[in-house]
Amino acid sequence: MDDLHSFSWYAAKLKKHLPPEAFKPVPARLYGGLTYLFITITAFLLIYFNDFHPIILLFFSAILGACFAGLGFLGHEILHGTVIRKAWLRDLLGAIAFWPLNTGPTLWRKWHNLNHHVHTQHDENDPDAWPTLERISKLSWFKWIYGLPLFIRSFFAFASLTVQFSAHSMKMFFTYVKEFNRKKQRDLWLQMILPWVSWLSLIFAIGFRKWVFAYLIPLLIANFIVMAYISTNHRLNPLTPVNDPLANSLTVTVPKIVDILHFNFSYHTEHHLFPGMNPKYYPSVKQHIKAMWPERYHEMPMMKALHALWQTPRVYQKQTNLIDPKNKKTYGSLGNNLNYISRNSDSIKKSVLHKPTRKG
Ligand SMILES: [Zn+2]
Numbered sequence: 461m462d463d464l465h466s467f468s469w470y471a472a473k474l475k476k477h478l479p480p481e482a483f484k485p486v487p488a489r490l491y492g493g494l495t496y497l498f499i500t501i502t503a504f505l506l507i508y509f510n511d512f513h514p515i516i517l518l519f520f521s522a523i524l525g526a527c528f529a530g531l532g533f534l535g536h537e538i539l540h541g542t543v544i545r546k547a548w549l550r551d552l553l554g555a556i557a558f559w560p561l562n563t564g565p566t567l568w569r570k571w572h573n574l575n576h577h578v579h580t581q582h583d584e585n586d587p588d589a590w591p592t593l594e595r596i597s598k599l600s601w602f603k604w605i606y607g608l609p610l611f612i613r614s615f616f617a618f619a620s621l622t623v624q625f626s627a628h629s630m631k632m633f634f635t636y637v638k639e640f641n642r643k644k645q646r647d648l649w650l651q652m653i654l655p656w657v658s659w660l661s662l663i664f665a666i667g668f669r670k671w672v673f674a675y676l677i678p679l680l681i682a683n684f685i686v687m688a689y690i691s692t693n694h695r696l697n698p699l700t701p702v703n704d705p706l707a708n709s710l711t712v713t714v715p716k717i718v719d720i721l722h723f724n725f726s727y728h729t730e731h732h733l734f735p736g737m738n739p740k741y742y743p744s745v746k747q748h749i750k751a752m753w754p755e756r757y758h759e760m761p762m763m764k765a766l767h768a769l770w771q772t773p774r775v776y777q778k779q780t781n782l783i784d785p786k787n788k789k790t791y792g793s794l795g796n797n798l799n800y801i802s803r804n805s806d807s808i809k810k811s812v813l814h815k816p817t818r819k820g
Pocket residue numbers: 576580693694728732
């Protein structure tokens with residue numbers, strides 16, 4: 461932790477190995493969004509004009525949830541300016557892509573681009589970082605929640621991934637709206653309310669039962685998909701006083717088809733080094749990082765990262781380790797002896813990578 465470098469330090473060293481076209485906007489990435497939009501509208505029409513059995517409707521919900529999440533990943537990219545540079549068009553396309561998740565482009569750029577990216581894993585300034593024991597122990601519900609056994613907390617934490625993006629987005633809205641001038645505040649309110657009005661109006665157009673399958677369940681599925689990434693992007697890493705993406709970010713690995721569907725969102729360390737880069741080039745950035753700083757880089761299969769998340773508490777004791785306030789067990793973070801029980805796929809035998817240490 462003494463040897464941290466800012467993202468610009470790494471970026472300067474990596475940039476000379478990358479072609480200039482990696483930094484040019486690529487409007488062709490919108491074809492992916494158009495495909496998701498086409499599938500979404502087709503599914504809505506099929507649901508509207510037919511009386512399907514609930515099992516068939518659930519299948520549509522899964523497709524729609526995947527489309528909403530895919531559009532969200534594209535919205536993230538659009539609002540970083542990697543697709544189109546013209547500000548008004550970037551914001552309009554970003555608003556459309558984030559419409560199903562009800563997050564406006566102005567709020568997103570403030571929350572994600574200007575705060576999460578600039579202050580990643582800073583214990584006070586990153587709006588997405590998990591709290592330290594010192595901060596959380598002042599909250600009234602702390603004792604009640606942390607009195608429960610870890611596996612029950614993990615169960616509810618995983619179940620809450622189905623609403624966490626929407627809930628956090630609403631929290632961010634009320635955190636940041638006051639920081640804008642009056643005109644911008646009006647834009648922010650409109651960008652938040654209009655999507656909700658449109659989705660709630662859909663109840664009157666197609667009826668409540670069909671709406672549950674066409675919007676509500678897909679929204680929960682989309683929340684889960686985007687949160688499966690967001691929760692593993694940084695939550696196993698230490699908090700860092702310097703914004704060092706190799707120390708504070710995790711790249712997860714997923715099957716190739718999933719990377720295509722999610723616009724390479726899995727390459728999160730690479731994304732923090734070059735948020736304005738065409739994500740097509742992230743695999744090449746990864747190769748260079750692994751050649752230059754192999755001991756600093758963190759990558760993990762998505763399922764393994766989720767498993768580690770399940771087995772570790774989400775409270776930082778110090779910057780580099782987590783603590784279970786119930787029994788005071790401490791757990792390391794990535795790069796600092798992350799410890800959890802790993803299932804060996806060959807023999808179902810459980811093996812402890814590093815035994816939890818008892819402190820404090
Ligand atoms: Zn991030």
